[in-house]
Amino acid sequence: MTSPTADPTSRFWASVRLVARREFTERIRDRGFLIQVGVMLAVLLAAVAIPAAIGSGSDKYDVAFGGPQQARVGQVAAAQAQLLDTDVTVKTYPDDAAALKAVEDGDLDAYVAGGRIVVHRDLDQNLAAVLQSAYATVERDNRLTAAGIDAAAVDQALQVQPLAKQTLDPDADERDKRKGIAFLGVLMLYGMLMLFSVWVANGVVEEKSSRIVEILLAAVPARALLTGKVIGIGLLGLLQMALTAAVGLAAASGLGTIELTGSMVYPAALVVAWFVLGYAIYACMFAAAAARVSRMEDLQNVITPMTSLLIASFFVAIFAGQSGGTFAQILAYVPPFSAMLQPVMTASGDLAVWQNLLAAGISVVALVGLMIAAARVYEGAVLRTGGKVPVKDAWGKGS
Template structure:
């Protein structure tokens, strides 16, 4: 084989396995080697930890912000109406106020300092340790205003009971035109988290493909492999083997994420929630196939790891741009997001997001998948040609023109 970017010496073809057999052998080799790799196991563990944290922390935070409060009121007849009215006012604000009793002000203030009491009300003051909850403040201020109003009206000889009946007006009822708003927000949450995971895993596994190509080329192992399998079979098997590993991780991530979200009460697990998660997995397969072909073809042009980043920058930039477009525009739809949702490879990121938002139907998912499939056929042919034309050339970076012109 010649060095540099000269014409490569073709490996002997007499002992090469049939295409399908070769693809299966290479895919099995890639899968078994990678799944035993410590780096893969660490990446799986880190991904699951991040996912569980993303699900658990908001759920625990929402539960931590309890709307149940313990309040004590000072002695004296003026405080008794306030202690009776505060729990009633609290229910109007979906808050629970439990009235506690203490022998004197010193004991009540000690309970406040110790954290056993949220507030102590006496002599026109609300005593707290550090902070007063906005909800509790609203309850106590409203109750105090009502008690003071009744006292002043009574002092003027006005029937406070009649006034109370006059101001007791039923609150306005809420009518929601979008009955699926809550469910859609949950679907969006699933899609956003899924898109973040999708981006991370696409970048990770496509980099694995690119690194594998350069490693085989720099160590000249590829020459030995090409003596046994065709170049296209080697490329196809590598993409499939690593892709199956990624699919396994993505499916595991989706299953663990949905189960954790259900356990923490973050979402109501039903078919409407499962579909966005399943769509993320499906579009991982499609998106990975598209990007992996591009990463592999680009990586075949260099023989050193130091040069890899330079040739894959356009693909990495495209993947990053797809992610930011999905996060920035996918949640609210719009012309740009809707159009790009049908354009490969942008569709891999935008389809799950727009579907979760209710902007795309199943038939539109199928149309986008069909367009991506057509693009993949052409992309695989182009990537295979460049791979064949560049993978046996060592030395400096192979130009696109030279790699394309020497394809068989």
């Protein structure tokens, strides 16, 4: 508690801290919030782990060969598999029956003998290419030898160095990975901006409809109540956002999905930073709109313009931000579109750090003006019950 003789600024911020602490502690203890965090982390881990599990081990095969040339075919197959980044392990069995039983039991991926490839169900395309090429090579050498032609000389003549690959854009692969991180980040950013902004709006209406706000305003100023509510819920959202980003990056790095470098971490850090700015902007708008109504049934009507703007920002980031262009370049500096466009376009290489800072500066200036306007509407409407308070009336009664 602050002394009655403290200056107004100190009393204001002491009230803000009190309200923010109340909002944060109440909501972080809520079972629904904890379940939501657990579900989000589970979905994120699944999104990282499933592609890694599908991609790992799919190019490793166990194969057996039969017939008089089995050793030669197996040797050639193992060598040619390396050219296709495929791992072929050659196994031996005493007879055809044992090999066929191994295929049926799933111990072998394929058995090559008698001019055929025996599999249990399906034959992978990479493995088929390796086995067909190895068989053709050995069969060709046998026919050349039968014709009196030196097969070794022919093989040497056919050993041509593969064409070297030159990439004009050496950062393409890494940029695609950054774009993937930014895309997932924007999906998460959209959901959390919507969730926590609606939480602010619901809290305003709940306090107003239950008349608790009248008791609260007897202890703290209206602007301190609004500011504390926005900060308290925002800190909770920031904690969840940072936790999700850290867990996602750590899981992706641990499973080998990405190599964790500074260029990979930066888009994720941008998502967290822009959550702070984006949330502050949207939360002010949602709170001011919610203060105009006294019933939950009327809330959706007044927050529809803000939810529509948030949805529009999301689609612009997904469709225009991924491809860049003049339209996206302009909106990347326009709040609140910048909150979602900046991470996506930075990951794509369309924006530099100084452009991130410029957009953040513009958003901060817009936020200050918006906070003043939202506080005035909130003050003018939060104590008025009954029907929906017109914006003009709320603005006129604000101080």
